[in-house]
Amino acid sequence: MAAVxxxxxxxxxxxxxxxxxxxxxxxxxxQRLTGTHVGCDTSQCGACVVHVDGKAVKSCTLLALQCDGSxxxxxxxLAAGGVLHPMQEAFREHHGLQCGFCTPGMIMSAxxxxxxxxxxxxxxxxxxxxxxxxxxxxxxxNIVKAVEAGAKAMAGSSMKRAAE
Amino acid sequence: xxxxxxxxxETIRQAAGLLSRKEDAKLLAGGHTLLPTMKQRLASPxxxxxxxxxxxxxxxxxxGRAVVIGAMTTHADVAGSPIVQEAIPGLxxxxxxxxxxxxxxxxxxxxxxxxxxxxADYPAACLAMGATIITNKRKIAADDFFQGMFDTALExxxxxxxxxxxxxxxxxxxKFPNPASRYALVGVCVAKRGSEVxxxxxxxxASGVFRWAEAEAALAKRFSSKSLDGVKAKAxxxxxxxxxxxxxxxxxxxxxxxxxxxAAVGK
Numbered sequence: 001m002a003a004v005x006x007x008x009x010x011x012x013x014x015x016x017x018x019x020x021x022x023x024x025x026x027x028x029x030x031q032r033l034t035g036t037h038v039g040c041d042t043s044q045c046g047a048c049v050v051h052v053d054g055k056a057v058k059s060c061t062l063l064a065l066q067c068d069g070s071x072x073x074x075x076x077x078l079a080a081g082g083v084l085h086p087m088q089e090a091f092r093e094h095h096g097l098q099c100g101f102c103t104p105g106m107i108m109s110a111x112x113x114x115x116x117x118x119x120x121x122x123x124x125x126x127x128x129x130x131x132x133x134x135x136x137x138x139x140x141x142n143i144v145k146a147v148e149a150g151a152k153a154m155a156g157s158s159m160k161r162a163a164e
Numbered sequence: 165x166x167x168x169x170x171x172x173x174e175t176i177r178q179a180a181g182l183l184s185r186k187e188d189a190k191l192l193a194g195g196h197t198l199l200p201t202m203k204q205r206l207a208s209p210x211x212x213x214x215x216x217x218x219x220x221x222x223x224x225x226x227x228g229r230a231v232v233i234g235a236m237t238t239h240a241d242v243a244g245s246p247i248v249q250e251a252i253p254g255l256x257x258x259x260x261x262x263x264x265x266x267x268x269x270x271x272x273x274x275x276x277x278x279x280x281x282x283x284a285d286y287p288a289a290c291l292a293m294g295a296t297i298i299t300n301k302r303k304i305a306a307d308d309f310f311q312g313m314f315d316t317a318l319e320x321x322x323x324x325x326x327x328x329x330x331x332x333x334x335x336x337x338x339k340f341p342n343p344a345s346r347y348a349l350v351g352v353c354v355a356k357r358g359s360e361v362x363x364x365x366x367x368x369x370a371s372g373v374f375r376w377a378e379a380e381a382a383l384a385k386r387f388s389s390k391s392l393d394g395v396k397a398k399a400x401x402x403x404x405x406x407x408x409x410x411x412x413x414x415x416x417x418x419x420x421x422x423x424x425x426x427a428a429v430g431k
Contacts, residue, residue, distance in 0.1 A: 002170055019170035019212070022199075042200055043267065044345070055240070055269040061199050062270065065170050066192075066216050112265065131346070132264025 006070050008033070009077030019065055023057075024048045026064035027074055035075040035104045039134070046133030049105035049112075050074045056112035058132070075104035078111070086157045087111050090150030091143075098137035109133050110147045111154075119155040121148055165199075166208040174217050176325055180300050184321035186211035191323065193236060193275030196267055221274070221325055226251060229331050232298075235274025235324045240265070242273060252293070254335040254428065258285050258353070261339065263346050274324040280372055282313045282403070283347035287373040289337060290327065291364035292353035298326040312371045332357045334387065336427035338420045339367070342407055349408055350416035352376075354424045356387050363421060368402045368413040379421055387429065389422040 005014040008031055015030055027036050027050065036059060039047030043061040050059045051073040078085035084092065087110050097103045113121065113129045121129075126147045127140070135143060171186070173179040183189050190209035192198055201207040215221060221236040224245045231251045233242060242248055243260030262268055262276075262285050276286040277297060290297070290306040297304045300323045309317045318324070332355040339351035348367030355362050361383040363376040382391045397417035402410040 019168060020165045041203070043196060046264075046266065049266055056266050057269050058266045061196055063170070063192075063195070063199070063214075065172070066195065066214060068172070109265070129265055132266045 002065055004064050004068050006064075006067050006072055008072045009074060017064055019063065021064045022060055023050070023052075023062040023064045023067055023072070024059035026067075027059060027072070030064075033074050033076050037101055037104055039101065039105075044132070044134065045102070046105040046109060047102050049108040049133065051108060051112065054115070056109055073108075075108060078107070085111070086153035087114070087147070087150035090153055091146045094142050094146040094149055096138070096143040096146030097135075102133060102135045102137075106130070106133050106135065106143055106147075110150060113147065114151045114154050119151045121151045123148070165202045166205065168202075168209055168212045171211060171213045172217055173213060173215070174219070176218060176220060176300050176323060179213055179215060179218055180321060180323055182211070182213045183323065186213070189213055191215055191278075193278070194238065194271040195275075196263070196271045197275065197279050197281065215274075215323075224248060227328070230328045231255070231331065232326050232328045233273055234326055235277075236272050237274075239263070239268035239271050239273070239276075243268065251331050252329055252335060254332075254337055254353070254355075255289055255293070255329060258289050258337040261285070261341075261346075273327060277309075277327060278316060278318060278324050280310055280312075280314055280316050281347070282369065282372040283342075283345075283349070283351075283367040285337065285339060285348055285351055285366065288348075288351050288353040288364040288366040289329070289335075291373050291375060292337075292355040292362045293329050293332055293335060294355070294357070294362060295330070296328045297324055298328060299324050310373050315372070330357065334428040336424045338424040338427060340416050340420060350413050350420050352417060352420035352424050354379075354383065354421060354428055356383070356428065359384065361387060365397075365417055365421075368397075368417055370401055370403050376417065376421070383425065387425065389425040389431070392418060392422050392425065 001016045037047035039045035043058045048060040188210035192214045222234045239259045239262045248256040295306045297309045335355035337353040339348040350368045351366040363379040366373045397414040399410040399414040402413045404410040
C-alpha cells in the first residue's frame with residue numbers, strides 16, 4: 001500500500017492505496033465519483049477524461065500515485081451551486097448525446113479545448129480536437145454544435161474554466 | 165495488472181540508483197505505453213520508477229545551433245514551445261500530431277524514443293535530423309541508437325535524460341496515420357542541413373525506423389519533391405498486416421516523402 005494525497009474538485013483527499021490503482025479507479029471507487037466513465041480502458045475512447053493540473057488526460061492510463069499533490073477536476077466539479085456549467089448546458093440544449101456514456105469525457109475535453117484554443121471554435125478545429133473522444137451513438141453532429149455553442153457561452157460566464 | 169512497488173525519485177541520480185538496485189525495475193515516463201502493456205499483463209515489472217517528479221528532465225532550451233529537449237517533456241509541451249516552433253517547426257508539428265490531445269498531455273519524448281515503437285513518430289525525427297540521445301552515462305548518435313523493433317542501444321541502468329536536435333535548414337514530417345490508433349502506418353521525416361539530406365521512415369519497416377538511402381541521394385542533388393519522381397521504395401523488409409500490405413506501405417513511403425519535402429520547402 002502507498003499513501004496518496006490530491007485535491008479532487010476542490011476537496012483535499014488522502015488515501016492508502018494499492019500502487020496499481022488507476023486514477024479512474026481512485027475517482028470512481030475510492031472517491032465515489034462515478035461520472036467519470038471507463039469505456040475502452042485502453043486510452044482510446046476518452047470516456048475517462050478528467051483534468052489534472054488544468055490539463056485533460058485519460059484517467060484510465062494514469063496511476064493515482066502519479067497524481068500525488070495534483071489538482072484533479074472531474075465532471076462533478078464543473079457545475080457550481082446547482083447551475084450547469086455552460087458547456088454542460090450547451091450539450092443539453094443541442095442534444096449532444098444519446099446514451100450519454102461518452103458525455104462526461106466529451107465535456108471535459110470540450111472545456112479543455114476552450115481553455116487552449118479560445119471561445120471561437122470552427123467545426124474543423126472541434127472535430128480535430130475531439131480526436132481522442134469516441135461516441136458510438138450520435139455521429140458527432142450535435143456534439144460539434146454543442147461544443148461550438150458552449151465555447152461561446154463560456155466567454156460570458158463566470159465559470160470560464162473548470163473549477164480548479 | 166500485476167502488483168509492483170512504486171518509487172518516486174526526484175533526481176536522475178536517485179532514479180538511476182533505483183533502476184540498478186531494484187530487481188526487475190522499469191522506468192515510468194508518461195506511461196502511455198508501459199501502463200497499457202502492464203494492464204494486458206505483457207509487462208509485469210516488480211518495481212516501477214516514476215520519473216514524473218524529476219524536474220531536471222523537463223524543459224526545452226536552445227543551445228547554439230541546437231534545441232535540447234528534456235526526456236520528460238510532453239508532446240504537448242514540444243508542440244507548443246515557441247523555441248521549437250521557431251527553430252525546428254517541423255518537429256513542433258510532428259509532436260502536435262502524436263495520438264490525441266490527452267495522450268500529448270502525458271506522453272513524453274524520452275519515453276517514445278526509449279521504447280522505439282516501430283510505428284512511433286519521434287524516432288523518424290531523431291534519425292532524419294541527426295539527433296543526439298543523451299543519457300545519464302553517455303551521448304549516443306541517433307544512427308547508433310535505434311537498433312530494431314523496440315530495441316535500442318540503451319544498456320541496463322541507463323536513462324535518457326535529454327535529446328539534442330541540431331537545427332536543420334529545412335525539415336518536415338508527414339505521416340499516414342492508422343485511422344484508429346493514430347500511429348504511423350507510414351511516416352517520413354526529411355531534413356536538409358547544409359548539403360546533407362537525410363530521410364527517415366517509420367511505421368513501415370519490419371525492423372523499425374530506417375533511412376531511405378535512394379531518396380537521400382536523389383534529394384541531395386536537388387531538394388525538391390520532383391527529385392523523387394521514379395524513386396521507389398522497395399517492399400522487401402516492410403511490414404504487412406491487416407492495415408496495409410508491404411506494397412502499399414512502399415507506395416505510401418514515396419507519397420509521404422514527397423509531401424514532407426514539399427512541406428519542408430514551404431510548398
